[in-house]
Each structure stands twice: as C-alpha cells, then as structure tokens.
Amino acid sequence: MSQQSLAPRAPRGWVRRHTWLVAAIASVSALLLGLLTATSSQAQPATGTWYYLENRHSGKVLDVSDRSQDN
Numbered sequence: 001m002s003q004q005s006l007a008p009r010a011p012r013g014w015v016r017r018h019t020w021l022v023a024a025i026a027s028v029s030a031l032l033l034g035l036l037t038a039t040s041s042q043a044q045p046a047t048g049t050w051y052y053l054e055n056r057h058s059g060k061v062l063d064v065s066d067r068s069q070d071n
Contacts, residue, residue, distance in 0.1 A: 045051070053062040
C-alpha cells in the first residue's frame with residue numbers, strides 16, 4: 001500500500017480569489033486605457049469657410065456657410 005504525502009498544500013480558495021483579482025484588475029486597466037487613449041478619427045470642420053455638399057447618386061448640390069444653422 002502506498003503512503004500519501006502529508007505535506008500541507010496551499011488552500012485552493014486563495015488561489016482562485018487571487019486569479020479573479022488579477023483578472024479583474026487587468027480588465028479594468030485595459031478598459032480605462034482604451035477610454036483614455038480613444039481619439040476622434042474625424043477631422044474637425046474649418047471655420048470661416050464654405051462647404052459644397054454634393055449627393056453622389058443624384059448630383060444635387062447644396063452650399064452651406066460655416067455659421068449656418070439651416071439643415
């Protein structure tokens with residue numbers, strides 16, 4: 001008959017809690033890093049200029065001043 005080792009083992013609950021804590025900290029860090037480094041990919045319109053809007057399909061054109069509130 002084989003004799004089992006009587007050496008104490010680390011509690012499994014502590015390892016699981018530690019793993020969850022590390023995963024939660026990594027997730028929150030990645031989320032915050034993504035939010036803080038997000039930038040707008042669209043260029044801002046220049047003020048003091050006119051815009052020429054043309055529909056690609058119909059060819060209809062609209063001239064709009066930069067301070068215009070008209071739609």
